[in-house]
Amino acid sequence: MSEHRAIIDWRRSSADFTYLTYNRAHDWQFNAATVPASATKEYRGDENRVNPEEALVAALSSCHMLTFLAVAAKRKLSLDSYRDEAVGVLEKNAEGKLAITRVTLRPKIVWSAGVTVSPEDLAKIHHDAHAGCFIANSVKTEVTVEA
Known part of the structure; x- marks a missing residue:
């Protein structure tokens, strides 16, 4: 058996928090790398980040x-x-x-x-x-x- 870990880190970037305004950008942190992630464009995400x-x-x-x-x-x-x-x-x-x-x-x-x-x-x-x-x-x- 082995365990595999990831840290998912999101922070609010706007004053308000509604479905239309909260940002979807976050980071996936692994031992060797940090991956910029987001929701898909269809769900108001950033298409320049991995979803x-x-x-x-x-x-x-x-x-x-x-x-x-x-x-x-x-x-x-x-x-x-x-x-x-x-x-x-x-x-x-x-x-x-x-x-x-x-x-x-x-x-x-x-x-x-x-x-x-x-x-x-x-x-x-x-x-x-x-x-x-x-x-x-x-x-x-x-x-x-x-x-």
């Missing part, structure tokens, strides 16, 4: 990538780069509540020189990466990989 919806998509994508790299390394399949342009969809779920209902990962992998991976083997690596991803195992969101 929780983007962070969830990034967490799923990052976890999948890290697990993919581990699976590939254990199979002695070397790669030079991995880039994912992941997309999450916010919509009403089966209970009628707004949720990130699905995330699509679109990883582009550049294998090292001399490494050949069949489409079937690539699908198996992605399957194993998804099954081993702690974040994917923690959410109800449907996660698909379009490789």
Whole structure:
């Protein structure tokens, strides 16, 4: 078992506190970094800051990538780069509540020189990466990989 911590720090910046006037800007503090965060633009947030919806998509994508790299390394399949342009969809779920209902990962992998991976083997690596991803195992969101 391990614990993972984050400090979320918000401070009022206006004299009044109403839905229209309170600021959504806040910081996420981790051991190594501070991330400027906010609500999405649709909820009166600052689009120049990371929002929780983007962070969830990034967490799923990052976890999948890290697990993919581990699976590939254990199979002695070397790669030079991995880039994912992941997309999450916010919509009403089966209970009628707004949720990130699905995330699509679109990883582009550049294998090292001399490494050949069949489409079937690539699908198996992605399957194993998804099954081993702690974040994917923690959410109800449907996660698909379009490789």
